[in-house]
Amino acid sequence: MKNLIQKLSNFYHHKDIGFNRSTHHSSIKAPFFHLSMYPKRFSAILFIIFSALLLVSADDSPPIPASDATKDELSSAFFDRLETPSSPKSITFDLFTPELDTAFTSADGKTAVLWLALRDDYGRLLATEPGLALAKQTEEGWQILLPGDPDWDEAFTSLPKGFLPLEHSPAPKNLPDDATSVKGPLSGYYLPYAAGTKHWLEGSISHFQYIPELGYPSCTAEFCRYAYDFTDSWLFPLLASKSGTVYAFRDSCPNGNTACTNYIVLYNATDQTYQIYLHLAYNTIPDKLTKGAAVQRGQYIGDIDDTGYSTSQHVHFMVTNSVWVGGDGYYWGRSIDIRFADVAINNGIPRTCYEVTNFPIYDGATECLGNKADPRNPANDWYVSGNIGAFPPTGTLTRPAANEIVNAGLNQLIDVTATASDDVRVKALSLVAKVNGQWVEIGPKVTPSTTLSQYDWDVDLCKAGPFNGALEVALRVWDYEGNVTSALSPRTILVDHACPPPTSQLTSTTDFDSTAVLLNWDASSKGAGLGSFELQWRIEPGTWDPANTITIAGNQRSTWFAGQPGSTYAFRLRALDINGQPEAWPANDAAEIFATLPATCTADTFEPDDVSLDAKELSFGQQAQRNLCGVADPDWFRVQFVEENDYMVRVASLNGGAAVKISVYADNGVTLLASTQSPGIGQNAQVIFPAMAGFYRIKVEPLVPNLMGTNAIYGITVSEGHVVYLPVVKR
Numbered sequence: 001m002k003n004l005i006q007k008l009s010n011f012y013h014h015k016d017i018g019f020n021r022s023t024h025h026s027s028i029k030a031p032f033f034h035l036s037m038y039p040k041r042f043s044a045i046l047f048i049i050f051s052a053l054l055l056v057s058a059d060d061s062p063p064i065p066a067s068d069a070t071k072d073e074l075s076s077a078f079f080d081r082l083e084t085p086s087s088p089k090s091i092t093f094d095l096f097t098p099e100l101d102t103a104f105t106s107a108d109g110k111t112a113v114l115w116l117a118l119r120d121d122y123g124r125l126l127a128t129e130p131g132l133a134l135a136k137q138t139e140e141g142w143q144i145l146l147p148g149d150p151d152w153d154e155a156f157t158s159l160p161k162g163f164l165p166l167e168h169s170p171a172p173k174n175l176p177d178d179a180t181s182v183k184g185p186l187s188g189y190y191l192p193y194a195a196g197t198k199h200w201l202e203g204s205i206s207h208f209q210y211i212p213e214l215g216y217p218s219c220t221a222e223f224c225r226y227a228y229d230f231t232d233s234w235l236f237p238l239l240a241s242k243s244g245t246v247y248a249f250r251d252s253c254p255n256g257n258t259a260c261t262n263y264i265v266l267y268n269a270t271d272q273t274y275q276i277y278l279h280l281a282y283n284t285i286p287d288k289l290t291k292g293a294a295v296q297r298g299q300y301i302g303d304i305d306d307t308g309y310s311t312s313q314h315v316h317f318m319v320t321n322s323v324w325v326g327g328d329g330y331y332w333g334r335s336i337d338i339r340f341a342d343v344a345i346n347n348g349i350p351r352t353c354y355e356v357t358n359f360p361i362y363d364g365a366t367e368c369l370g371n372k373a374d375p376r377n378p379a380n381d382w383y384v385s386g387n388i389g390a391f392p393p394t395g396t397l398t399r400p401a402a403n404e405i406v407n408a409g410l411n412q413l414i415d416v417t418a419t420a421s422d423d424v425r426v427k428a429l430s431l432v433a434k435v436n437g438q439w440v441e442i443g444p445k446v447t448p449s450t451t452l453s454q455y456d457w458d459v460d461l462c463k464a465g466p467f468n469g470a471l472e473v474a475l476r477v478w479d480y481e482g483n484v485t486s487a488l489s490p491r492t493i494l495v496d497h498a499c500p501p502p503t504s505q506l507t508s509t510t511d512f513d514s515t516a517v518l519l520n521w522d523a524s525s526k527g528a529g530l531g532s533f534e535l536q537w538r539i540e541p542g543t544w545d546p547a548n549t550i551t552i553a554g555n556q557r558s559t560w561f562a563g564q565p566g567s568t569y570a571f572r573l574r575a576l577d578i579n580g581q582p583e584a585w586p587a588n589d590a591a592e593i594f595a596t597l598p599a600t601c602t603a604d605t606f607e608p609d610d611v612s613l614d615a616k617e618l619s620f621g622q623q624a625q626r627n628l629c630g631v632a633d634p635d636w637f638r639v640q641f642v643e644e645n646d647y648m649v650r651v652a653s654l655n656g657g658a659a660v661k662i663s664v665y666a667d668n669g670v671t672l673l674a675s676t677q678s679p680g681i682g683q684n685a686q687v688i689f690p691a692m693a694g695f696y697r698i699k700v701e702p703l704v705p706n707l708m709g710t711n712a713i714y715g716i717t718v719s720e721g722h723v724v725y726l727p728v729v730k731r
Helices: 002-012 040-053 068-082 152-157 353-358
Strands: 096-105 111-120 131-138 141-145 186-189 198-203 228-231 237-239 244-250 263-268 273-278 300-303 315-320 324-326 330-332 338-340 382-384 394-399 413-421 426-435 438-446 454-460 469-479 488-495 503-510 516-524 530-539 549-553 558-562 568-577 593-596 624-627 635-641 645-653 660-666 672-677 685-691 694-702 713-720
Touching (some): 068 096, 068 131, 068 141, 244 330, 263 330, 273 330, 394 426, 413 426, 438 454, 438 469, 503 568, 503 593, 516 530, 645 660, 672 685
Antiparallel strands (some): 111 131, 198 382, 413 454, 503 516, 516 558, 624 713, 635 694, 660 694
16 A cells, blocks of 8 residues: 555656645645546546556565664675775775665565765765665675676666666656657756856766766766756755746655655756756745746746755756656656856866766866866866846835935944845845945845845944945845845935044153153054044143144154253144044043153263364264254264265164254365255154265254254264166156
8 A cells, every 4th residue: 555655646746637736835735636626537547547556566665764773784795895806996986985875675675775975085975866786685694786796787677666766767668759859959058056156066977987886877878968966065046947837846855855856847848858957855846836837047946955866965957858757756858968058168068077087078078167186176166157047136225315414423333224025035135335336245134034025224334444425325135046136226325434533542752861752652543544643732831723733644653752942742642534534632622641851961072063173083984973962953073085986974863863964065164065854853864975085074963953962862974875876768
């Protein structure tokens, strides 16, 4: 009776009698069959069929899944067989390790069929149809038979009916009337998943390669020459590779069930061909896809899984010009040559790198996507689809409105609302903005938490960029099957500083016995980036004056300040971002730090040297050190050059923010030959000039008159100068 029920179930799955799909995916889909639906003559025919099924031989009993203990015995016997000297070995053992996927035994327990899975050297379990090995129970235990063994053919053909999947069963002797002849490759097919998404090609011609030690082929070239297995680490959705109508389907098999295959078959009247998609997931074929329903290319037809004759989740896809039913009740046929419009290599034929490097070349397909030297590298064989969804999602951005002024403020958030819908379901939404001519996602991807089409979320505009001014925004929507919109309902909004203003804080002064102090601070950009700082100073007691403002580059965290001897100064600082948005000054006009400058200094021991006649001798190539004391203190030096050459005078700031002006004179101290000055407080200065042999005088004085101090020390060195002339290129 169990066998009878199975055969009746297969009979219903032809869908030519009648099949009522549940309108809710939460319930199990079951065939609806009642004699009252049909004429009496047809009812009589059904009665005859029913009676005939009662006479089915016990030899047709379906295989029994092996117990765990039996599987362990079969696995051990299989690996013992592989270790025998007579077992063939090939390059596949360098890249693949076989393992027992599942096993079935006959009712009498004397025969077993082993499904063999392969694991590659990266640890991945191949997602494809398994290889087969047979086993017979003997007095010594299980005897393993592999393809090519002397007893293989006899054992294979004598297996009880129902033991073999369609992949290993012969084609019917009399094919259905719809069988036609197809000449040449057929075009217009696309990879069976959404445009822009990519999935791993597990195999194509590997289906029928002769590797007996691994139980291959998994099906013959007659059936699988143009069959393709696509997989991924998740149960990805399938889209129709080409348009057609629903010819047959089933998605009532539980996921992972080895004895039941979910499938959908689409018929294309123009080509008179059938697209077969195998191993689908439970309850994922849309309810509207009943027999005869029109299906557009790119329309969602279900999810992949691991149902039926399969080692791991994948879709087995092929096109045939005739179909028949067998195995556990799924459809099969001889694959015919098709070409994928979105596969750029091999004239539209996808191949794995392992296939083109280890197997014969078929149909001129010699290329793969990846590194042929490492054919099983996980980065290889990812094929990006160009199969644009037939029913992409739609949506409308309702807020922010066009020309709305968006002031993100200190919380940086703006409110976004939208509506979205899809024929299957919306998977995510996001706000996009046009940046440098490209639409980019800003803010989070919002995933639906209810079945409502209204969405409301916040976007941290500052995280996306330091926007300020006009900004074009739009809505992007993803649907379940992988389709994604570009930019829906675009509009321009006006952003009043996406990021909050930066912050800064003067920390302390680095004090010397000098009227120059080094001011230090910390700063935070708050997202927009630091553009500059404004430092204000005042003499105490006093008031702030915008004229007493120093502008400092945004990458600095310190600066020198030189003031009047004996005075006390107050300082405050504010930061400006790259959009010019300023930080607020400290509240209540408060100062952040104070510095009191020395009123006097102790001169160096080389004084007097304030006039040309008091110039001190300077040794060529050796550094002499002096301080700047007191106000506007000049120091004179005399140096001798022994030959005509270019010479350099360099003054280094050694302490206390020393910074100078340099003047080079003839020996008379009047004729000016060259001059320069430090670019700022605490910075060096140098000048290069040509000179004849003889004596010269050098005057060094403070960069600003009030720069003085016992520790305002500089070092002066005279050496040969080297002038480099760069070539001038005229265009």
